[in-house]
Amino acid sequence: MSEVLKVDGVSRRFGGLLAVNNVSFAIEPGQIVGLLGPNGSGKTTMLNMISGALKVSGGQIAFQDQLVTGLPAHKIAKRGVARTFQLVRSLPSLTLTENVLISAAYGRERLWGAAALDKVAENLALVGLEGRGDEPVADLTYIDLKRMELARAMVADPKLLLLDEWLAGLNPAELQIGVDLIRRLQQRGITILLVEHIMDAVRATCARCIVMSAGAVIADGPTDQALADPEVIRAYLGDDDA
């Protein structure tokens, strides 16, 4: 098995707008790859297509050498693709444990009972929420909700983790905690594709970056090179500052 994820000529059209235009890239196992670009460049659309929330208008997506194009979201999740959301999606009538448990119960391994609860406790500890499983999520702070989402994604032992601006909205101290957490996941050998706007966090976590602008990939390479690319600077800052 070579690549975890292979995106081949993928496009997505919303009416007359071509949100993603013929995008291709591949991600090797164990990589943390940043997916960058100005607002509206198609990053979240790309994540939504990989996770099955949106259908592609053209092109193919392969996960672990198998085509997943057109599969519904729950089937892609079961194969080992986990994600977080730009705006946290919690299940407010459930406890913290139950919010994470659902992903263990319906994920790749379909765990239930004591085995599932152990796995949940282990992942709550991983994100720094140990011993708080009985709290209703409606009472959690923003950073704790973000931790919960990460635990929910990780409890299914995903092969690929998609983080959609997971660090956005955190204060500087929390940001450091978040960056450390992502690094810890990397040490576990997990492959991560993250959409992020906070450049310091990108530099601290991603060895490689893919930069999108107006639906197309304009740079793809080691983080420092990609961020120094004149076209990337132009996309972010406009012509005058380049």
Add this chain to the structure above:
Amino acid sequence: MKPFLFGLLVIGLLAWAPLVLNDYGTGLLLGLTGYATLATAWAMFSGPTRYVSLATVAFFGIGAYTVAVLSETLPYPLVLVVAALIGLSVSLVVGLATLRLAGVYFVIFSFGLAELVRQTVTWYEVNVTGTLGRYIFLPLEARHIYWQLLALLVLTLLIGIYMRKSRIWLALVAVGDDEVAARHAGVDVTRTKLALFALSATIITLVGAIQAPRWTYVEPTIVFNPTISFLTLVMALLGGAGKLWGPIVGAIPLFLLFEWLSANFPNHYSIILGGIFILIVFAVPNGILARLETLGQRRKGEAQ
């Protein structure tokens, strides 16, 4: 073990009751058990998912009409099986078509469905069979009907207990909270909703089928009366649609109240019903049981 024995004792007492009660008492218990089953079955799907269905009477009526049409051609147990299968098939077709609708659109559709079924049956009876109204002559006394309903209620509760211990409950609550999050956690949202909608609708169909012989004479306006949908909904909401015992806790006082109202204020019955509905939604939006729980917790908090 204790709750199990206690449950058996209660079921035993309830099953024994019609042997000592007079006809009126048995009839009251029968009606109450019917509504308790309807409300529990309704809450099985609508409680956790929050898909408020007003299609209760569509399935109830389908059950009753199946018995009315088939009671002289098939043996009674087989009629019940056929009714359940028809309810199941209709709910699967309807569910596939409509469970994509969210919130108020689903409510409106489910209400429309009940009317559609009623009008279709009426049209068919008038234009094809040339009758409006059918007689049911089955050798079933009130207590026989009551025992069947009681068995169905116990079965429904057992399913509810089992569901709450299995992962499907988590999935259903997640569907009610955030379908997108549920989907990306690996839940097949469409199949989960469809399965529970069909299960709930099949039980409701059976309630209609079992209760049908009680009327002797049925016609569409009787068995497809939308008030049945509204009463079921209000009962479940009053007790708490998210709790196993909620619908029964709501059904007992409301059924008795409605019996009293319809006997004493037959002309103003529906106005009073509407008023009660509004009061319940304002005063106990999450049901009596949830209200008691929060009160209990507050008292515990004060004690500490």
